Amino acid sequence: MNNVSFHVANITIKKGEKHQGYLNVAEASTHTVTMPYIVVNGVNSGPTLTVLSGVHGIECAPVEAVLRLARNVEPMDINGTLILVPIVNTEGFHARKPYHNQLDHQNQNKVFPGDKKASITKRVAFSVFEAFVSKSDYLVDCHSADLGEDATRGMFIYKTEDEELHRKMVKMASCFDCDFIESTSFSGNTGEAVTLYGIPCIMTEGGTPYPIRDDDVLYHYLGIKNLMRHIGMIDEEAALGSPPLDPPTKRVWAMHGGLWRRKIEAGQRVAEGELLGVVSDLHGETLQVATAPYGGVVSFLRIHYSVNEGDTLCRVTQI
Numbered sequence: 295m296n297n298v299s300f301h302v303a304n305i306t307i308k309k310g311e312k313h314q315g316y317l318n319v320a321e322a323s324t325h326t327v328t329m330p331y332i333v334v335n336g337v338n339s340g341p342t343l344t345v346l347s348g349v350h351g352i353e354c355a356p357v358e359a360v361l362r363l364a365r366n367v368e369p370m371d372i373n374g375t376l377i378l379v380p381i382v383n384t385e386g387f388h389a390r391k392p393y394h395n396q397l398d399h400q401n402q403n404k405v406f407p408g409d410k411k412a413s414i415t416k417r418v419a420f421s422v423f424e425a426f427v428s429k430s431d432y433l434v435d436c437h438s439a440d441l442g443e444d445a446t447r448g449m450f451i452y453k454t455e456d457e458e459l460h461r462k463m464v465k466m467a468s469c470f471d472c473d474f475i476e477s478t479s480f481s482g483n484t485g486e487a488v489t490l491y492g493i494p495c496i497m498t499e500g501g502t503p504y505p506i507r508d509d510d511v512l513y514h515y516l517g518i519k520n521l522m523r524h525i526g527m528i529d530e531e532a533a534l535g536s537p538p539l540d541p542p543t544k545r546v547w548a549m550h551g552g553l554w555r556r557k558i559e560a561g562q563r564v565a566e567g568e569l570l571g572v573v574s575d576l577h578g579e580t581l582q583v584a585t586a587p588y589g590g591v592v593s594f595l596r597i598h599y600s601v602n603e604g605d606t607l608c609r610v611t612q613i
């Protein structure tokens with residue numbers, strides 16, 4: 295049996311209890327900045343898993359997935375403790391602002407592990423790490439593409455010299471029906487928890503803010519459920535895939551500013567030399583014909599019609 299109570303601020307969540315609340319983060323000029331959370335403290339002992347979404351406040355498909363988990367997972371169903379934070383960056387959410395916290399204009403995923411004496415974005419990072427991640431055995435940080443972007447089923451793990459941790463992260467990632475796994479460095483993202491707490495962390499990527507597609511919600515939702523089987527939180531066998539690790543990927547970028555008239559969708563398979571789209575000037579004259587550098591899948595796509603020189607138009611990943 296799980297004899298361990300979970301504490302959030304002055305709230306105690308006993309074994310077998312499910313609790314939803316708001317964690318106070320800081321005082322803004324007109325209101326208190328808070329963060330919603332749900333803790334499902336299982337009847338039986340087991341690992342603690344934290345799942346975050348809304349670190350980037352308008353990446354909505356993962357938020358739906360986390361809320362679906364909150365509805366569907368009960369203490370009697372699980373071993374250990376499931377912590378869900380559906381929207382980490384609530385200031386970015388209500389301002390409908392990509393990447394940033396609107397109160398101090400910093401990117402929420404570049405300031406971890408945060409600082410409790412700094413301005414709001416770092417306080418948010420500090421709070422979510424202190425209250426939840428520091429008490430966890432595993433961390434999943436769920437993202438989608440952001441405003442004006444779309445992304446297929448991607449997955450990030452973090453570069454580490456620790457082979458055991460690396461192996462755990464690959465296994466965690468393989469619980470998701472992802473197209474590929476990409477190794478990335480720590481740079482103020484939630485992967486900082488790998489070195490800070492020595493826990494395996496993954497960052498999912500899939501979907502777009504508009505529209506919220508159920509396929510993208512399910513990518514995150516089913517992956518997390520499968521991961522819960524893999525780490526022993528659910529008494530069922532996990533189904534692990536074998537996605538390619540660090541396949542070649544190329545960025546196709548805008549050589550001119552203007553209109554991006556794309557001919558492709560995220561997740562689409564393209565052949566070498568296939569037309570990806572055309573960049574035109576504001577009179578509609580063609581400036582750049584973008585073609586696929588090699589055969590692969592469009593793993594990231596700019597869906598904004600307006601494009602600036604140097605913007606990424608898409609990425610083609612050789613899978």
Ligand SMILES: [Zn+2]
Nearest residue numbers: 350353437438
């Ligand atoms: Zn993001």
